[in-house]
Amino acid sequence: MKLSSSDKTLHIIIYILLIILGMVTLYPFWNSAVISFNVGMDTSRGGVTIWPRQFTLDNYKIVFQDNRILHAFYISVMRTLAGTAISIFLTAIFAYGLSVKGVIGKKYYMIFAIITMYFSGGLIPFYLVNRELGLMNSFWVMVIPTAVSVWNMIIFRTFFMGLPVGLEESAKIDGCSTFGIFFRIVLPLSGPVLATLSLFTAVYHWNDWFTATIFINKTELFPIQTMLQQILNSNIMSEQLTIALKGNGAAADAMSRMQSVTTKSLTMATMMVATLPIIAVYPFVQRFFVKGVLVGSLKE
Incomplete structure (x- = not known):
């Protein structure tokens, strides 16, 4: 269809706004990557924005030579895999139980579950429960x-309730058990919602740093995000110490060379290492994403 001049103008304005929005969104991540590839002392001079002024791989060499960071990366990978698999399995089987017709008390189970979305015991009771269960420092x-x-x-329950009832009835006639129906029929048909919710769960586990900070004291169990938080805190402390020593020019200059600049560059490099893996997952689940997010919207 041929567009009028006003429509063309509107499209141009929309594209310009989208390009500006994309650039504003992408720039902080790009600038962090640029700083991670730039010489630390040169970064402290300022002006490093679009492209590294003095390219170097020293920051990443330090990251990959630090056994603590590599071990924290391993912990994050294992946590994301285990946490996503366990969460998706338990949540899906719980949702399937609440979607099956004839389950006694299904309405009350649903009410009890929804209440937990709005009310919680708070951090202190949560801490005490984990301690009594023996989960601390594990x-x-x-x-x-x-x-x-x-x-x-x-979301799972909405999707399961939209599946044809005849599939379950046919399986029961053929002698299939409830667990057989769930694993052989329901899950194979739930690809979009499984992919979408797995992505959401994996992103949560990968990005979470607070849990380890509160419940774990052993640094060997810290995930990469908690380790990154410690690096960020050390960077802030170094900057504050440099400001405190500002009156002593020689001491402040030495502190800047030894800690502030190096820590900042190391922080950006560690952040890139921690961020890129989860970003790389998105293209593989993108085709399921829209379908999974809109699950249930077209079902009656």
Whole structure:
């Protein structure tokens, strides 16, 4: 269809606004990557924005030579894999139980589950529960307490209720058990919602740093995000110490050379290492994303 001049003008304005919005959104990430590839002392002079002024790989060499960071990366990978698999399985099977017709008390189970979305005991009771369960200073404290998501359960349940009833009835006539129906029929048909909710859950586990900070004291169990938080805190402390020593020019200059600049460059490099893996997952699930987000919107 041929567009009028006013429509063409409107399209041009929309494209310009989208390009500006994309650039504003992308620039902070791009600038962090540029700083991570730039010489630390040169970065402290300012003016490093679009492209590295003095290119170097020293920041990434330090990251990959630090066993603590590599081990934290390993912990994050294992936590994301285990946490996502356990959470999706338990949430899906819970949702399927609430979607099957004839389940006694299904309405009340749903009400109890929804209440937990709006009310919680708070951080202190949560801490005490984890301590009494023996989860403190363990890998599983980052996985088990958040294994079931009520919001994801509601999305799963909406999708399951939209599946044809005849599939389940036919399977029962053929002698298939409830678990057989769930694993052989329901899950294979749930690709879009499984991919979408798995992505959401994986992003949560990968980005979460607070849980390890509160419930874990062993640095060998810290995920990469908690380790990054410690690096950021050390950078802030170094900058504050440099400001405090500002009256002593020689001491401040030495502190800047040894800690502030190096820590900032190392922070950006560590942030890139921590961010890129989860970003790389998006293209593989993009085709399921829209379909999974809109699940249930076209079902009666």
